[in-house]
Amino acid sequence: MRLICIFIILSLSVYLSAQFKPYQRFTEADGLVDNTVQDLVIDKEGYLWVATNNGVSKYDGEKFVNFQKKDGLLGNYAWALAVDDNNNVWVGCYKEGLNLIRNDSVVASYKMKLTKYNNSIRKLHYSSNYKMLFVGTDDGLFYFNDSIFTQIKSPRTDDRKCSVLAIEESSDNLFFSVHGSGRGMFEVVKDSTEQNSLKTIQRMEGDRFAIEVIEDTVFSNDRNKIDKWSLNSNQLDTSFVDLSSSFLAWDMTQDREGSLLLSGWGDHDLFTGGIKKYDSSIGMIRNIPFDIEGKSFMTIIHDSVNNLIWAGGDGLYAIPNCIFEYRDWDKNWNVSDVVEVSGMKYFLTNQNIFNDDGEEVFSYSLLEKILKRKVAKYVAEGGEMKGLDRIFSFSYKFKPIRFIKTNGQVYLMTNHGSISFPDCMRYYPFESGWFSLWEENNAYWVRDYNTMLHCSNINSKLKFEELESKANSIRSIKGIVEKGDTLLFPSHFFGMFSLVNGKAYELNSSHGLDDILTDMEVAPDGSIWCTSVDGNLFNVGFKDSLFVRSKFNYESGLIGTKFNWLKFHQGFLYLATNKGLNIVPVDQLNQQKLKPLFYNENNGYNYILSKKPQIDSDGRLYVYDDERLIYIDVPEIGTESLVIRTKFFVNGEELELLDGISLSHSRNNILVSFNCLRFPTTKNLTYQYRINERDWLVGNEIRLESLQSDKYSIDLRIVNKEDGAVSSKNIQFKIRRAFWEQWCFILLVLLIVGITIYYHTNKRIKRIRKDAEERQNLNHQLNEIRIRSLQGQMNPHFIFNALNSVQYFILVENVEEALTYLGNLAGVIRQNLNNLGEELIKLDDEVKFIKQYLELEKLRFKERLTFEVNTKIQSEGLKVPPMLIQPFVENAIKHGLLHKDEVGKVQVDIIENDDTLTVIIEDNGIGRERAKEIATDNNQRNGKATDITKKRLNLLNQKFKTNNYTFKIEDVVGEYRKCEGTKVYFTLMLVK
Numbered sequence: 001m002r003l004i005c006i007f008i009i010l011s012l013s014v015y016l017s018a019q020f021k022p023y024q025r026f027t028e029a030d031g032l033v034d035n036t037v038q039d040l041v042i043d044k045e046g047y048l049w050v051a052t053n054n055g056v057s058k059y060d061g062e063k064f065v066n067f068q069k070k071d072g073l074l075g076n077y078a079w080a081l082a083v084d085d086n087n088n089v090w091v092g093c094y095k096e097g098l099n100l101i102r103n104d105s106v107v108a109s110y111k112m113k114l115t116k117y118n119n120s121i122r123k124l125h126y127s128s129n130y131k132m133l134f135v136g137t138d139d140g141l142f143y144f145n146d147s148i149f150t151q152i153k154s155p156r157t158d159d160r161k162c163s164v165l166a167i168e169e170s171s172d173n174l175f176f177s178v179h180g181s182g183r184g185m186f187e188v189v190k191d192s193t194e195q196n197s198l199k200t201i202q203r204m205e206g207d208r209f210a211i212e213v214i215e216d217t218v219f220s221n222d223r224n225k226i227d228k229w230s231l232n233s234n235q236l237d238t239s240f241v242d243l244s245s246s247f248l249a250w251d252m253t254q255d256r257e258g259s260l261l262l263s264g265w266g267d268h269d270l271f272t273g274g275i276k277k278y279d280s281s282i283g284m285i286r287n288i289p290f291d292i293e294g295k296s297f298m299t300i301i302h303d304s305v306n307n308l309i310w311a312g313g314d315g316l317y318a319i320p321n322c323i324f325e326y327r328d329w330d331k332n333w334n335v336s337d338v339v340e341v342s343g344m345k346y347f348l349t350n351q352n353i354f355n356d357d358g359e360e361v362f363s364y365s366l367l368e369k370i371l372k373r374k375v376a377k378y379v380a381e382g383g384e385m386k387g388l389d390r391i392f393s394f395s396y397k398f399k400p401i402r403f404i405k406t407n408g409q410v411y412l413m414t415n416h417g418s419i420s421f422p423d424c425m426r427y428y429p430f431e432s433g434w435f436s437l438w439e440e441n442n443a444y445w446v447r448d449y450n451t452m453l454h455c456s457n458i459n460s461k462l463k464f465e466e467l468e469s470k471a472n473s474i475r476s477i478k479g480i481v482e483k484g485d486t487l488l489f490p491s492h493f494f495g496m497f498s499l500v501n502g503k504a505y506e507l508n509s510s511h512g513l514d515d516i517l518t519d520m521e522v523a524p525d526g527s528i529w530c531t532s533v534d535g536n537l538f539n540v541g542f543k544d545s546l547f548v549r550s551k552f553n554y555e556s557g558l559i560g561t562k563f564n565w566l567k568f569h570q571g572f573l574y575l576a577t578n579k580g581l582n583i584v585p586v587d588q589l590n591q592q593k594l595k596p597l598f599y600n601e602n603n604g605y606n607y608i609l610s611k612k613p614q615i616d617s618d619g620r621l622y623v624y625d626d627e628r629l630i631y632i633d634v635p636e637i638g639t640e641s642l643v644i645r646t647k648f649f650v651n652g653e654e655l656e657l658l659d660g661i662s663l664s665h666s667r668n669n670i671l672v673s674f675n676c677l678r679f680p681t682t683k684n685l686t687y688q689y690r691i692n693e694r695d696w697l698v699g700n701e702i703r704l705e706s707l708q709s710d711k712y713s714i715d716l717r718i719v720n721k722e723d724g725a726v727s728s729k730n731i732q733f734k735i736r737r738a739f740w741e742q743w744c745f746i747l748l749v750l751l752i753v754g755i756t757i758y759y760h761t762n763k764r765i766k767r768i769r770k771d772a773e774e775r776q777n778l779n780h781q782l783n784e785i786r787i788r789s790l791q792g793q794m795n796p797h798f799i800f801n802a803l804n805s806v807q808y809f810i811l812v813e814n815v816e817e818a819l820t821y822l823g824n825l826a827g828v829i830r831q832n833l834n835n836l837g838e839e840l841i842k843l844d845d846e847v848k849f850i851k852q853y854l855e856l857e858k859l860r861f862k863e864r865l866t867f868e869v870n871t872k873i874q875s876e877g878l879k880v881p882p883m884l885i886q887p888f889v890e891n892a893i894k895h896g897l898l899h900k901d902e903v904g905k906v907q908v909d910i911i912e913n914d915d916t917l918t919v920i921i922e923d924n925g926i927g928r929e930r931a932k933e934i935a936t937d938n939n940q941r942n943g944k945a946t947d948i949t950k951k952r953l954n955l956l957n958q959k960f961k962t963n964n965y966t967f968k969i970e971d972v973v974g975e976y977r978k979c980e981g982t983k984v985y986f987t988l989m990l991v992k
Contacts, residue, residue: 001066004945005410008960014766017416018043021082021321022318022320022324022326022333022601022604022605022606023292023317023318023319023604024318024392025058025315025316025317025318026059026316026317026318026320027316028066028316029062030064030486031057031063031066032050032052032056032057032064032315032316033050033052033054033056033057033064033066033067033068034052034053034054035052035314035315036052036054036139036313036314037051037052037298037299037313037314037315038051038052038078038079038080038160038299038312039051039078039079039080039081039298039299039312039313040081040299040300040301040310040311040312040316041081041082041083041089042083042301042303042310043083043087043547044087045645045677046643046645046677047059047060047677048060048303048310049081049083049089050064050312050316051078051079051080051091052078053068053077053078053957054068054076055067055068055071055073055078056068056073056081056091056101056717056743059316060675060677061676061677061678064688065104067091067101067106067571071106072099072105072106072109072336073091073093073096073099073106073109074093074096074097074098074099074109074119074254075093075094075096076093077093077094077096078091078092078094078096078421079092079093079094079121079122080092080094080121080122080123080124080136080454081124082124082125082133083126083329084124084126084133084392085126085128085131086407088100088102089102090124090126090133091137092121092122092123092124092265093119093121094119094121094122095118095119095120095600095855096119097109097111097112097119098110098112098121098135098144098769099109099309100126103886108145108147110144112135112137112142112149113526116139117138117139120137120139121135121136121137121162122136122137122138122163122164122165123135123136123164123166123167123176124136124167125167125168125169125174127165127169127174128175129171130171131145132144132145134143134167134174134176135149135182136163136164136165136166136176137164137591138162138163139151139152139162140152140164140178141142141164141167141176141295141671143481146431147500148878157622159499159741162178162179162467163178163179164176164177164178165177165178165208165209165210166181166209166210166211166251166252166452167211168209168211168212168213168218169213169536170218170231171214173187173231175187175211175213175218175219176188176211177208177210177211178208178431179208179209187621188634203915203934204733208220208222209221209248209250209265209799210249210250210251210252210262210610211252212252212253212254212260213260214230214254214258214260215648216230216232216940217229217230217231218231219240219252219260221249221252221262222238223248223249224242224244224246224247224248225238225241225242225243225244226238226240226241226242226247226249226262226278228240228258229238229468230806238773239869241278241284241285242315243262243276243473244272245272246270246271246272247262247264247272247276248264248265248270248271249262249263249264249276250263250264250265250297250298250299250431251263251297251298251300252300253300253301253302254302254801254871255277255304255307255309255321256303256304256307258301259277259278259279260277260278261275261276261277261278261288261300261302261309261321261470262275262276262277262278262300263275263297263298263299263300263311263313264276264294264296264297265297265298266295266296266297266313269294271296271610273295273296273297274287274288274292274295274297275287275292275309275311275314275319275754276288277299278290282819286325288309288319288537292311292317292319295310295313295314295315295317296314297312297313298312298313299311299312300312302321305643305677306321306677306678307321307322307603308320308321316341319640320602321603322599322603322604322605322632323604323632323633323634323635324599324601324604324631324632325630325631325633326628326629326630326635327628327629327630327631328627328628329347329357329358329627329629331351331354332349332625333349333350333351333354333625333626334349334351334626335347335348335624335625335627335629336348336349336350336384336400336402336611336626337351337402337403337611338403338611338614338622338624339403339405339410339421339614340614340616340617340628341410341422342423342617343616343617344356345616346361346403346421346422348400348402348403348412349885351364352364352439353367353705361422362422364398364400367398367400367412367414367419367424368398368416368660370419370421370424371416371417371427372416372420373399373412374417374427375416375417375429377427378427378429383630396415396416397413398415398416398939399414399415400412400413400414401414401415401432401691404418404434404435406409406435406436406437406480406482407436407437407438409426409437410422411426411428411433411435412434413430413431413433413434414431415431415432416431417429417430417431418430418431418435424616428443428458430443430445431447432447432448433445433446433447433448433450434446434477434478434479434480436480436482436487437458437482438487441457441458441459442455442456442457442458443454443455443458444456444480444487444499445464446474446477446489448476449475449476449492450475451473451474451475452473452474452477452489452497453465453466454465460690461528465708466659473895474489474497474499474504474506475491475494476491476492476493476494477489477490477491477497478490478491478492478517479493479519479520481520481521481522483522483526483528483734484526485501486498486499486500486542488520488522488528489521490518490520490530491515491517492516492517493515493516494506494515495507495508495509495511495513495514495515496508496513496515496517496530496540496546498519498542498546502611504548505542505546505547505548506539507545507546510545510640511546511548512548512551513530513532513538513540513548514532514533514534514536514538516532516534517531517532517533517535518531518532518533518562518563518564518565518921519531519563519564519565519566519622519838521549521566521567521568521852522567523568523573523586524586527539527541527549528540528541529566529568529573530566531563531564531565531566531575533562533968534561534562535553535554535558535562535565535577536551536552536559536563537551537552537553537558537563537566537575537591538550538551539551542922549559551628552589552594556592556593556594557593557594557595557596557724558575558577558582558594558596559576559577559579559582559596559598560577560579560580560582561577561578561579562574562577562578563576563577564576564577564578564609564610565610565611565612565613567612567613567621568586569613569615569621570587570619570621570634571585571586572584572585572586572588572634572635573585573586573589574613574621574632574772575596575611576623579598579600579616580598580599580600580605581598581599581600581605582596582597582598582600583596583598583599584596584597584636584769585752597635599635602684605630609625609702610623610624610625610630611623611624611625613632614664620632620633624717625796631710643676643677643678643686643727644674644675644676644716644718644727644729645674645675645676645677646672646673646674646716646729646730646731647671647673648661648670648671648672648674648731649661649670649671649672649673650667650669650670651666651667651668651669652669652671655784657731659732660732660733660734661732661734662733662734662736663733663734663735663736664735664736665709665735665736665737665738666738667735668705668706668707668708668735669704669707670702670704670705670707670712671702671703671704671715672689672701672702672704672731673700673701673702674687674689674700674716674718674729675687675700675718676718676727678720682719683721684720685718685720685721686698686718686719686721687699687700687716687717687718688716688717688718688719689702689714689715689716689717690714690715691704691712691713691714692713693713696717702714707735708735709735709736709737709738710734711732711733711734711739712732712733712734712735713729713730713731713732714730714731714732715728715729715731716728716729716730716731717729728824742941759861799829802825802828802829802856805856805857805860806821806825808860809821809860811837818857820859821856821859821860824852824855824859825856827852828849828852828853828856831844831845831848831849831852832849832882832883835849835882835883839881840879840880840881840882840991841879841880841881841882842877842879843871843878843879843880843917844874846884847869847871847883847910848882849886850869850885850886850889850925851883853886853889853890854867854869854889854906857890857893861893861897861904863903863904864897864900864902864903864904865893865897865903865904865906866903866904866905866906867905867906867907868905868906868907869907869908869910870907870908870909870910871909871910871913872909872910872911873910874912874988875912875990876935877991878917878990878991878992879990879991879992880917880988880991881952881956883989884923884949884952884986884988885908885919885986887945887946887948887949888921888945888946888949888984888986889906889908889921890945890953891946892906892921892922892923892925892982892984893906893933894922895925895926895928895929895934895935895980896923896924896925896926896931896982897923897924897925898925899925899926899930899931899934899980900924900925900926904923904924904925905923905924905948906921906922906923907920907923908920908921909922912990913990914990915989915990916964916987916988916989916990917986917987917988917989917990918985918986918987918988919984919985919986919987919988920983920984920985920986920987921983921984922972922981922982922983922984923981923982924972924980924981925981925982926979926983927971927972927979927980927982928971928979929971930979949967950967953965953966953967956989960989962989963989964988964989964990965989966985966986966987966990967984967986967987968984968985969982969983969984969985970982970985971981973984
C-alpha cells in the first residue's frame with residue numbers, strides 16, 4: 001500500500017509538472033466577471049481593469065472586484081477603458097454610453113445622441129496633452145469635454161460606417177485607425193480656431209485595426225503586414241514586417257525595451273490568433289515563447305513594473321515578458337538527451353532520434369543493426385573480449401543512453417558500445433557510463449557506479465587498467481569534464497576526482513567538499529565550479545592537490561536548498577535549484593554576498609527537472625527536460641522591486657500621504673494599510689512594519705489610536721519569500737500639540753503669569769518697602785527722640801555738677817571766683833543749649849565746648865588740674881553727635897582726678913582716619929577700681945554717663961546702619977602693674 005501511495009504521488013507530481021504553463025489564465029472561476037475580454041488598462045495606482053461582455057473587473061493580484069449594470073453601469077457590454085490624470089476610470093459600454101468610475105463607485109453616466117450609430121463606443125483614449133477624453137465609435141472620432149461630445153470631422157467623402165478601433169498619441173499628434181470605408185490613419189489638429197477638424201497626414205488603405213507609437217515612429221498593421229512611418233523624416237515603410245498569413249494583428253503595445261507586442265485575433269478558420277513580438281534588438285518577429293497559439297486575443301497591454309504581458313480574449317492571460325522561450329515537442333517524445341552537430345539539434349527520445357525540424361533521422365532498429373555490424377567487425381579484427389561479453393552477446397535489448405562530446409567528436413553511447421554521430425563511422429566498445437578520448441590514443445572509461453578504467457592505446461587491442469587516487473579508486477562518477485591537461489570527475493557519492501598528468505587526486509567531505517555532487521563546470525577564466533545535492537556551490541582550485549577556494553549557498557544569497565546544474569554563459573552563471581533558476585553575474589563571484597536574478601513560475605520558469613544546459617550554434621543557451629526545450633536569453637541586470645501601495649486614514653478619513661504630514665492634536669487616530677501589486681499573484685509575500693524603529697511586527701495594517709503629540713516614523717517592508725528580496729517604504733507624520741501645549745502658548749501664559757506675579761510681587765514689595773520705610777522713619781524718629789532724651793539727660797547732669805562747683809565757691813566765701821565761674825558757666829550752658837536740638841554739630845564747636853568746660857573746671861581745681869586738647873584733622877566741616885565727649889571728660893575729673901593729691905591731667909586727642917573719627921580721653925587719675933571703691937564707701941552710683949553713652953552709640957548704629965560707633969574704656973598701667981589712670985576710646989562715623 002505504501003508503494004502504491006508513493007507511486008500515485010510521483011505520478012501526480014509528473015502530471016502537474018506536465019500541466020505547468022509559464023503563464024496564468026484567469027476566468028469566471030477565478031472571479032473574473034466574464035471570459036470574453038475586450039479591453040485592458042492599468043490605473044495610476046497599479047490596479048488592472050478588465051472590460052468584458054458582462055461588465056468590468058478590477059484586479060489587485062488577489063481578487064477581482066466587479067462592476068455591472070446593477071452597480072450603475074449603463075450596460076454590461078464594456079468594450080473600452082481609459083484612465084485620466086485624476087485616476088478616474090472611464091468605461092465605454094457598446095450601444096449604451098459612457099460611464100465614470102471614481103473610488104470604486106460608478107459616479108456618472110453620459111449618453112451620445114449625435115450620430116447614426118449612437119453610443120457605439122469601441123475605443124477610449126485620455127490625452128494628457130489635450131486634457132480631454134477621445135472616444136472612438138462606429139461613426140468616427142469624438143472628443144468629450146465638460147459633459148459634451150463633439151465629433152471630429154474627417155475628410156472622407158461618404159457616409160458609410162467608419163469604426164475607430166485604435167487611438168494612440170505622440171508628444172505632438174494624435175493618431176487613430178479606422179476600419180471601414182474611411183479607412184486610414186489621421187492626425188488630429190486642435191487649435192483656437194478649428195478644434196474639431198482632421199488633417200490627413202498619411203492615409204493608408206487596408207484593414208487597419210491597431211496602432212502603436214514608439215518614440216518618433218508610428219506602427220500600424222494591414223491585416224498581417226506591419227507598416228512603419230517615421231515622424232521625423234515623414235517616410236513610410238509599408239510591409240515593414242510581414243507576419244504569417246494566418247495572423248491578424250488586432251492590437252499592439254510596447255514593452256519596456258521598446259519591442260512591439262502584437263495580439264492576434266483568431267476565428268479557428270482563417271486566423272490562428274496568438275501573440276507575437278517584434279524584437280528590435282534582432283530585427284525579427286517571433287512568437288511569444290509559450291503555448292498560446294490558437295487562442296484569440298482582442299487586447300494586449302504591458303505592465304512595465306512587473307514586466308508582464310496582459311492579454312485578453314477567451315479569459316484574461318498574465319504572461320511573463322521573460323527571458324525564456326518555451327518549445328514543446330511536436331510529438332509525444334520523452335527526450336533524454338540533446339546534441340547539436342553542424343547547426344542541427346538531435347533529440348534522443350524514447351522512440352527514435354529526431355532533428356530540430358521534428359524529422360526522424362535515425363531509428364533505433366537501424367542503429368542496432370549498425371552496431372551489430374560494428375561489433376562483428378571489431379571481433380573479427382581481434383578486439384578485446386574480456387569483461388565485455390555483455391556487449392557482444394546482444395543478450396540485452398538495444399538501449400541508447402546519452403550523447404558524449406570528446407576529442408572534438410560526438411559519440412552516441414549505448415549499452416552495445418559507442419559510435420560516432422551522426423556519421424556512425426568510428427566504434428568503441430565503451431558501453432553505458434562515460435568515456436573520454438585523450439590525445440588520440442588514451443581512453444578513460446567508467447561504467448555507472450563502477451571504477452574508472454584506462455586504456456593507453458585504443459588503436460590496438462584494448463587493455464584496461466584501474467585508476468586510483470591516493471585514497472580510493474576513481475569510481476561512481478557522473479560525468480567527465482575536460483580542462484586542458486586535466487580531467488575532472490564529479491562523483492555520485494565520493495566528492496570529486498581529477499586526473500592531472502596521469503596522476504589521480506580526490507576531494508571529498510573530509511576536505512570541505514560535499515560528497516554528493518550534482519554538476520561540474522569550468523568557467524571561462526579556467527576556474528572549477530561544482531554543485532551539490534546539499535545546496536552548495538563550490539569553487540575548487542588545484543595546487544599540488546585539490547582544495548576548496550570558496551563556497552556559496554542560501555546564506556550567501558542563492559535561492560534553493562538543492563542544486564541541480566550550473567552553466568557559465570555570456571558573463572552569467574546559471575544555477576538551477578529546487579526553487580527555480582538563479583542567474584548570477586560572474587563579477588559577483590568574488591564577493592561574499594550574491595544578488596542573483598531569480599526566476600520561477602511567477603516570472604516564467606518552471607521547476608523542471610531539466611538536464612544540463614547547452615549552447616547552440618547561434619550562441620543561445622537552452623535547457624530541456626522530457627517534454628520541452630527552453631531557450632534562455634541574456635537577462636537584464638537588476639531585479640524589479642515590489643511597489644508598495646499605502647493608504648493613510650486619519651480619524652476614518654483617507655488622506656493623501658505627503659512626506660512629513662502634520663496633523664492637529666485631535667486627529668490622532670491613525671490607520672495605515674499597505675500591500676503591493678505583484679502581478680499575476682501576490683502569494684509568497686510577507687508584510688512587516690515597525691514604529692519608531694522598534695521591533696518588526698508581521699501584518700499589513702497598523703492601527704494607532706489616541707496618539708500623543710509627537711513625531712512618528714513607520715517603516716514598512718514586504719519580503720518576497722521566494723528570493724528574499726525586500727522592498728521598503730518609510731512614512732513620517734507629526735501630531736501637533738494642542739494650542740495650550742504649544743510653546744508659544746505656554747510662553748504667553750508664562751509671560752502673563754510672570755507679569756501678574758511681577759505686578760503683585762512688585763506691588764507687595766513696594767508696600768513692604770513703604771511699610772519698612774515708614775517703620776524706619778518711625779524708628780529714626782524714635783531713635784532721635786531716644787538720643788535727644790539721653791542727650792537731655794546729660795544736660796541736667798552737667799548743670800547739676802556745675803552748680804555743685806558754684807556752691808563750693810560760695811561756701812568757701814570766694815565770691816569773685818564764684819562770679820567768674822558763673823560767667824564761664826553761662827557761656828558753656830549757652831553753647832550746650834544751642835546744640836540741644838541738633839543731631840550732629842560741627843567738630844570745631846564740640847572742641848570749643850570741651851575746652852570751655854575744661855577751663856571752667858580748671859577754675860575750680862586751680863593748679864591741681866591741667867588739660868590738653870589735640871586734633872589731627874585734615875577734612876573740614878566734620879560733624880559729631882553733641883554731648884558725647886564731655887561726660888567722659890567730666891568723669892575723668894570727678895572720679896579720676898578729684899581724689900588725687902598730685903596734679904591731674906586730662907588729655908583729649910581727636911584723630912581723623914579713612915572713614916572714622918577716633919576720640920581718645922586719657923587721665924592720670926586713680927583708676928576705675930579705686931574710684932569704684934570710693935563711690936561705694938560714699939554710697940554713690942558710678943557710671944551713669946557711661947550707660948547713657950552706650951545706649952546713644954547703639955541707637956546711632958541702628959539709625960545709620962553701621963558699626964562705626966564704638967566705645968571702649970581701659971586702665972593705664974604703669975610700672976609694677978600699678979594703675980596710673982584711665983583711657984577712653986571713641987570711634988565715630990566720619991560725617992561731613
